[in-house]
Each structure stands twice: as structure tokens, then as C-alpha cells.
Amino acid sequence: MSSSSSYRQSLPLPPNFFTCPPLREDEIKHMKHLAVTIATEVVEHSQLRDGGVAWTLRADEGNMRFFKAPDPLHRVGAHMFMSVVEVAGTLDEVIDLFRTDTTFKAKEYVKRFGKGLLDAVNLYTIVDPTPDFPNEKIAATWFAMKSPFDKIVANRDCVMLECQHEFEWTAGRRAWVRGLQSVALPCCPDMQSTLGLVRSTQYGVGHVVLESLDRPGYLQISFLNHFDVKGTPPEWLIELGMKKRCKSILDIELYLREDRLGRGVVLSPGDFVPLTRRRHCFLCRKRFRPWTKRSNSACVSAFVHAELPFCTPNHAQLALEATYPHPAHQLCMKEAGMQNKVYLASRFTPSLTQVGAFFNSKACRETFGVIMDAVKNNMPTCMYSENISSKQLSDLTYDQLKTLYTAYIESL
The missing domain is CATH 3.30.530.20 (START domain)
Known part of the structure; x- marks a missing residue:
């Protein structure tokens, strides 16, 4: 033929x-x-x-x-x-x-x-x-x-x-x-x-x-x-x-x-808390308004029966970005107040969003000066500040969020 x-x-x-x-x-x-x-x-x-x-x-x-x-x-x-x-x-x-x-x-x-x-x-x-x-x-x-x-x-x-x-x-x-x-x-x-x-x-x-x-x-x-x-x-x-x-x-x-993700536990719709009951984005802590569009991301490995609400697709995408063991991960989660929420028995570390609370943590904000020096060529001008607002975080692209996280980890 x-x-x-x-x-x-x-x-x-x-x-x-x-x-x-x-x-x-x-x-x-x-x-x-x-x-x-x-x-x-x-x-x-x-x-x-x-x-x-x-x-x-x-x-x-x-x-x-x-x-x-x-x-x-x-x-x-x-x-x-x-x-x-x-x-x-x-x-x-x-x-x-x-x-x-x-x-x-x-x-x-x-x-x-x-x-x-x-x-x-x-x-x-x-x-x-x-x-x-x-x-x-x-x-x-x-x-x-x-x-x-x-x-x-x-x-x-x-x-x-x-x-x-x-x-x-x-x-x-x-x-x-x-x-x-x-x-x-x-x-x-x-x-x-x-x-x-x-x-x-x-x-x-x-x-x-x-x-x-x-x-x-x-x-x-x-x-x-x-x-x-x-x-x-x-x-x-x-x-x-x-x-x-x-x-x-x-x-x-x-x-x-x-x-x-396939090796994890996939949550059914009934396991999710209704988005209407969520008041802020898990990643940047931006407060939801009545007309705000929201997205769910099921955490399948590190969190036990949890769902995470996000305010933008970039933040939801970040939830699927898997990283690997690094000594600084546990320190980051501890400083972010997440040590009681994260289960580390598996050989896989949490995704970026699962340690994403570091953006709003005291340790993170005290380290922003180091972050800005490390990524100044990749961040918008408005980010050259030690005080980063929730709005500025929500406006960041996925790549910028990932760059910030990587710089933070490498600075520890």
C-alpha cells in the first residue's frame, strides 16, 4: 500500500x-x-x-x-x-x-x-x-x-x-x-x-x-x-x-x-471544601471577593485529604510542580509554620505550592533582600522591595514564582 x-x-x-x-x-x-x-x-x-x-x-x-x-x-x-x-x-x-x-x-x-x-x-x-x-x-x-x-x-x-x-x-x-x-x-x-x-x-x-x-x-x-x-x-x-x-x-x-500524581491519593469531588467557603488564595493569601474566579488543586502526596484554593491559574499550576529532596525544604516548611500540616513519609518532597506558604512567612520576608539580589534580572521593578504585597504576588507569572522559590531555597 x-x-x-x-x-x-x-x-x-x-x-x-x-x-x-x-x-x-x-x-x-x-x-x-x-x-x-x-x-x-x-x-x-x-x-x-x-x-x-x-x-x-x-x-x-x-x-x-x-x-x-x-x-x-x-x-x-x-x-x-x-x-x-x-x-x-x-x-x-x-x-x-x-x-x-x-x-x-x-x-x-x-x-x-x-x-x-x-x-x-x-x-x-x-x-x-x-x-x-x-x-x-x-x-x-x-x-x-x-x-x-x-x-x-x-x-x-x-x-x-x-x-x-x-x-x-x-x-x-x-x-x-x-x-x-x-x-x-x-x-x-x-x-x-x-x-x-x-x-x-x-x-x-x-x-x-x-x-x-x-x-x-x-x-x-x-x-x-x-x-x-x-x-x-x-x-x-x-x-x-x-x-x-x-x-x-x-x-x-x-x-x-x-x-x-498517579501514585498519590486522588480526591473525589465530595472531599473538597466548597470554593464558596474559602476566603483567600492558599499561595499568596489574596482575599477572594464575591465575583472572584477560583480554582481547586488536589494535593495528592504530602497533605492528608486536603484541597488548596487558588486565585489565579499560575498559582494553581504551581501546585503541580514537583521538586525533589533538598535540605532546605524542611527548614522552609518549618519556618513557614507548616511542620504540623506536612507528612514527609514518602520519598517525594511536596510540590512548590505545598511549601508555598513561605511567601507569607516571617522567614521568607526577612530573606527577601537575598532573593532580590539573586533574581533581580528576572523580576519586575515593582518587586525590588522587602515588603511584597499580596497583590504583587498574585500578579507574578508562574516562572517568576518558581524563580523566587528556587532563589529562596538556594539562599538557605
């Missing part, structure tokens, strides 16, 4: 679409060795310095940096791109997002990271995670990849050998790699004639996750793409498409927040 509208109807494929005979012992040994080599190369190539790749910064957009490099072996048709971000999270949380050791999990992965994928089928699981080594895996998977320019460039597919491996990086930091490379397997032949998918070659694709050296509780995540798309699309179109694909790395932080 040639048209995208027709062959898309055949995706996703059923789990038993491919007939995969058992691998021989020598094939298993070879694939294990190859998988380790793939993971090692992905880690090396993802390094911005001393990795054997001449990376050039092509875009710096907020939290994401986008790089391009020539193929180290100068292969015709080969391209290299990479995006790098820093997110709040733990290594184990990120690893859990990428579990694809069964076809069901592989398809769940596709649903979540569906911007660049149409389908995935697990062909072989060669090394399973174990209780002693939960973050190790070697598997062969078929992927169908969506073209960023559906009407111009055909969709692609590939068969890749995947290696997931946890290791120790410099300064004793934990690190993890998910490296993939194209392999040829008889059970998965070219499917251009049946599904309209052009078989691409992936020289080294994957994510490298490193614990931050200077920001405890943060991770540096690199998304490497080293490939030959086959065909003859122009260079500018390839770069444009890869920039779009590499932006999917920004979704990781969103998925981490969703998973944290």
Missing part, C-alpha cells in the same frame, strides 16, 4: 504479527556483545566534549539545547542530532518511563511518546531485568516511526537491538543509558510493500541520563539520534524534522509529574 491513509489502518500491528523462532546460543552471545558496544558508543557520542563528535549548537530554546554534528565516519546519508535538557527527578523515575520489556509495555511507551512513533513490537527479550539488576535489559524491537512531514516524506520503520544499562559516572554519580542500533533479523523483513514503511538505518539512538553534578535532585538527559533515513530528503528538511522529534525530550518532565 502506498498512501499513508491506507497503510495506517494496519497499525498498530497485533502482538503475534511477527513469527520469531528461538535464537541459537551463538546468536544470543553475539547480540549481548553487540548490545554492550551500542550502549558504550551512545554514551561516548552524547558527550559534548571529548566524545569524538564535533557537536555544534543549532538552537537554545528555554530548557532544551539542540545540537548537530557530522558523521564521524563520513558515511553518505548519515546524520547526527542531539537534544539536551535538565529536569527535576530521580534516575529510577526516568528508567521506569522507558520500560518496554513486553509488547504491552512497548505499546504503552508508544502511546506516551507517540509524537515520533506509530507502533512498536517486542521481538526478542535477551536479558530481562532482575531484582538484583532491575535496570539492565537487552531486547530486539521493531519500531514504526512517524514522518514529521507526512505529505512529503514517507513513514519509516526499523528493527533495533536495545541495551539498557546503569553505570557510575564521574564523581560517583549514577547514570543510565538506553542505546539502540539497527540489526537485521529474518523474522522482520522489509515491509515497504505491505505497510508502506521505508526501512531506515539507525547507527546509534538513545537516551543518556546523568545525575547533575552541581544541582542535587536534577538529571541531565541527552537524546541522541545518529541515522540514515534512506531516500533523498533535503538537508534542511531533515534538520527541521529532527528538531521537532528531539523536542519530545521536553515531555519527560511532564510524564514524571503525571506519574508522581
Whole structure:
């Protein structure tokens, strides 16, 4: 089938679409060795310095940096791109997002990271995670990849050998790699004639996750793409498409927040106190007027059966911003008079709003001079004062609120 509208109807494929005979012992040994080599190369190539790749910064957009490099072996048709971000999270949380050791999990992965994928089928699981080594895996998977320019460039597919491996990086930091490379397997032949998918070659694709050296509780995540798309699309179109694909790395932080909320206790509508009975915003303490529009945010982890009223969407959004253990968090909550309201038994610290009372605390106001010095380039002129009114707090944007909080934590 040639048209995208027709062959898309055949995706996703059923789990038993491919007939995969058992691998021989020598094939298993070879694939294990190859998988380790793939993971090692992905880690090396993802390094911005001393990795054997001449990376050039092509875009710096907020939290994401986008790089391009020539193929180290100068292969015709080969391209290299990479995006790098820093997110709040733990290594184990990120690893859990990428579990694809069964076809069901592989398809769940596709649903979540569906911007660049149409389908995935697990062909072989060669090394399973174990209780002693939960973050190790070697598997062969078929992927169908969506073209960023559906009407111009055909969709692609590939068969890749995947290696997931946890290791120790410099300064004793934990690190993890998910490296993939194209392999040829008889059970998965070219499917251009049946599904309209052009078989691409992936020289080294994957994510490298490193614990931050200077920001405890943060991770540096690199998304490497080293490939030959086959065909003859122009260079500018390839770069444009890869920039779009590499932006999917920004979704990781969103998925981490969703998973944290999903592990909590979700309140039913009957558990909420009616908004009409609330008199002020939880974050900035701004008093509600009869005509004020109000929003609820359910606290699912640190507060016990509580709901928080907010006066603006920015303040409600702040309630969903999860942060990670920092010695100053407990001090901040104690000084803000919240030690009797916060339950810290879980390994996750409260969200920014759950410690948001610091804005109205004595300790916070005494520290505003330090905050202003730290963030003077990001705050409006009206904020250069030790006495910040409720109205000024309610007018702050989400990013400004987050900047204030971060500066406060770092100043303690």
C-alpha cells in the first residue's frame, strides 16, 4: 500500500504479527556483545566534549539545547542530532518511563511518546531485568516511526537491538543509558510493500541520563539520534524534522509529574471544601471577593485529604510542580509554620505550592533582600522591595514564582 491513509489502518500491528523462532546460543552471545558496544558508543557520542563528535549548537530554546554534528565516519546519508535538557527527578523515575520489556509495555511507551512513533513490537527479550539488576535489559524491537512531514516524506520503520544499562559516572554519580542500533533479523523483513514503511538505518539512538553534578535532585538527559533515513530528503528538511522529534525530550518532565500524581491519593469531588467557603488564595493569601474566579488543586502526596484554593491559574499550576529532596525544604516548611500540616513519609518532597506558604512567612520576608539580589534580572521593578504585597504576588507569572522559590531555597 502506498498512501499513508491506507497503510495506517494496519497499525498498530497485533502482538503475534511477527513469527520469531528461538535464537541459537551463538546468536544470543553475539547480540549481548553487540548490545554492550551500542550502549558504550551512545554514551561516548552524547558527550559534548571529548566524545569524538564535533557537536555544534543549532538552537537554545528555554530548557532544551539542540545540537548537530557530522558523521564521524563520513558515511553518505548519515546524520547526527542531539537534544539536551535538565529536569527535576530521580534516575529510577526516568528508567521506569522507558520500560518496554513486553509488547504491552512497548505499546504503552508508544502511546506516551507517540509524537515520533506509530507502533512498536517486542521481538526478542535477551536479558530481562532482575531484582538484583532491575535496570539492565537487552531486547530486539521493531519500531514504526512517524514522518514529521507526512505529505512529503514517507513513514519509516526499523528493527533495533536495545541495551539498557546503569553505570557510575564521574564523581560517583549514577547514570543510565538506553542505546539502540539497527540489526537485521529474518523474522522482520522489509515491509515497504505491505505497510508502506521505508526501512531506515539507525547507527546509534538513545537516551543518556546523568545525575547533575552541581544541582542535587536534577538529571541531565541527552537524546541522541545518529541515522540514515534512506531516500533523498533535503538537508534542511531533515534538520527541521529532527528538531521537532528531539523536542519530545521536553515531555519527560511532564510524564514524571503525571506519574508522581498517579501514585498519590486522588480526591473525589465530595472531599473538597466548597470554593464558596474559602476566603483567600492558599499561595499568596489574596482575599477572594464575591465575583472572584477560583480554582481547586488536589494535593495528592504530602497533605492528608486536603484541597488548596487558588486565585489565579499560575498559582494553581504551581501546585503541580514537583521538586525533589533538598535540605532546605524542611527548614522552609518549618519556618513557614507548616511542620504540623506536612507528612514527609514518602520519598517525594511536596510540590512548590505545598511549601508555598513561605511567601507569607516571617522567614521568607526577612530573606527577601537575598532573593532580590539573586533574581533581580528576572523580576519586575515593582518587586525590588522587602515588603511584597499580596497583590504583587498574585500578579507574578508562574516562572517568576518558581524563580523566587528556587532563589529562596538556594539562599538557605
